Amino acid sequence: MPNHQLLDNITHKDLQVITDFLPNLGDDVSFTNIFVSEFREVQGLYPIFFNKHSQTGKFEAIALFGFAPLENLYLNQTGWQASYIPLTIRRRPFLIGFQNVQSEGVLKQEPVVFIDMDSPRVSEFQGEKVFLEQGGQSDYLQNINSILQTIHQGHTQTDEFIDTILQHDLIEQVSIKVQLKDGSNHELNSLYTVNEEKVASLQGDVLQSLHQKGYLQMMHMMEASMSNLSALIEMKNATL
Numbered sequence: 001m002p003n004h005q006l007l008d009n010i011t012h013k014d015l016q017v018i019t020d021f022l023p024n025l026g027d028d029v030s031f032t033n034i035f036v037s038e039f040r041e042v043q044g045l046y047p048i049f050f051n052k053h054s055q056t057g058k059f060e061a062i063a064l065f066g067f068a069p070l071e072n073l074y075l076n077q078t079g080w081q082a083s084y085i086p087l088t089i090r091r092r093p094f095l096i097g098f099q100n101v102q103s104e105g106v107l108k109q110e111p112v113v114f115i116d117m118d119s120p121r122v123s124e125f126q127g128e129k130v131f132l133e134q135g136g137q138s139d140y141l142q143n144i145n146s147i148l149q150t151i152h153q154g155h156t157q158t159d160e161f162i163d164t165i166l167q168h169d170l171i172e173q174v175s176i177k178v179q180l181k182d183g184s185n186h187e188l189n190s191l192y193t194v195n196e197e198k199v200a201s202l203q204g205d206v207l208q209s210l211h212q213k214g215y216l217q218m219m220h221m222m223e224a225s226m227s228n229l230s231a232l233i234e235m236k237n238a239t240l
Helices: 036-042 139-167 196-200 204-212 215-225 228-237
Strands: 004-006 031-033 048-052 059-064 094-103 106-116 171-179 185-194
Touching: 004 094, 036 059, 036 139, 036 215, 048 215, 059 139, 094 139, 106 139, 139 171, 139 215, 171 228, 185 196, 185 215, 196 215, 204 215
Parallel strands: none
Antiparallel strands: 004 106, 031 059, 048 059, 048 185, 094 106, 171 185
16 A cells, blocks of 8 residues: 655655666556656557446546566566656656645645655665755755656646547547467457548547647647557567
8 A cells, every 4th residue: 555645855855766667566556647748759669549438437548568467577676668758657656635724714725745654765875966065955855846846747748638529529439459479369348449441530620629729739749659569579589
């Protein structure tokens, strides 16, 4: 179970965080959430899909890393083997929480930084220091704050993108069937992508609106990212 604590420079003054990417640090995941602001970097390295949140049923954008649970084919014992690592991986063990704040007589929720103290990344003996000796934020923590802010904004931006293309019925379920060199088969049935035929047939005001919002380009990036599936299969075959 995670142990989320509100980050502060007194309780966590000696805190350090291991910033390597390794299986024993919790990076052996088969996918992670991504945001539309990352699509340009992600689409050249990972397949981009939608999936549905297990509890809410809400669509989310993901980058796929493997074909089985806890399988990350971009990860080995020397680290992460790709030039771009998604934000939701890099922000660990930190996360955004919300705190009630009274402002001019109005109760508001303000985003704050939490840390999972049970994460294997948390240490007092090795890694990047979170706070300076005088209590100020380290360069590392400032970078984490920037990542968390981008994630916070990314949720809204990505939700708006998904809601819009859902309104135009541009998302379809796909079944990914993979046969490996040892004869074994893998099938992924809970993934979704954009319907290329419907996207290609868009016209008029709908096409113009999606183009102006940048959503047309995002859908094309998703389509282009499918070429990374063959590379993922080659990476899987190399492990057999």
